[in-house]
Amino acid sequence: MPDDKATAFGTSFAELYDHYLVPMLFEPYARIVAERAAALRPRTVLETAAGTGIAARVLSKSLPAASITATDLNQPMIDHARTKSELENVTWQQADAMKLPFADASFDLLVCQFGVMFFPDKPGAFREARRVLRPEGNSLFVVWDDWKQMPTSPLAIAADVVAALLGRDPGTLLNPPYHDEVSIRSDLGAAGFQHISVDRISEPARAASARDAAIATVHGSLIRTAIEITAPERLGEATDAVERAMRARLGDGEIDGATSALIVLAN
Helix, strand or coil, X not given: CCHHHHHHCCHHHHHHHHHHXXXXXXXXXXXXXXXXXXXXXXXXXXXXXXXXXXXXXXXXXXXXXXXXXXXXXXXXXXXXXXXXXXXXXXXXXXXXXXECCCCCCXXXXXXXXXXXXXXXXXXXXXXXXHHHEXXXXXXXXXXXXXXXXXXXXXXXXXXXXXXXXXXXXXXXXXXXCCCCHHHHHHHHHHCCCCCEEEEEEXXXXXXXXXXXXXXXXXXXXXXXXXXXXXXXXXXXXXXXXXXXXHHHHHCCCCEEEEEEEEEEEEC
């Protein structure tokens, strides 16, 4: 993640992200990741780009006998994740997915939920994953599909609105694109993975109200970083504009949108 975006994920940002954005966008996929991980029966699991720990928390319940090491580049995220709950089988550690501080062949499974898109060198990150995995080990990760194909995603709606306010391309307010299956397979193959499966799935993205969805997307995502860097005085204006757009697109009352993602298993 670029330095300006990584810096924005400080303690208060981590709290907003965890309270608002995680339940709406990330928790549904964490359950799927945990189900697929459990089917692999790993004894040792490494999670990279763990954020505030939603996947680790769900994995802990699905794999009670496994030892899980949850890592993130950003220490405030790890600190926040550690305070959320005490998980006996989870160890939290700051670590760079591009240069993992673990010995070769240390883990049965490596999990990464919505982090791979930000890795500056995808094949390099996959080589590190292959290095720390045992020969029969698996890499299981999730990346967002094309945001342009998610018209009811609250985050995509917010990006369109805020981009218009700031005079920017909406794509610059979202994660870097990494949803081309051919590229993913090529990068994994270059890192030594031989058996690769890719599934596209869709999950709901719900919020209690248009206001909650606006706060989640504007205050708890990378969109807030862009606003604070270029026009911090417009944060409230942006939140109000996104709320209106949510209501116009998805109606009053509970927000019921959808997102789609690619789930990749490689060994």
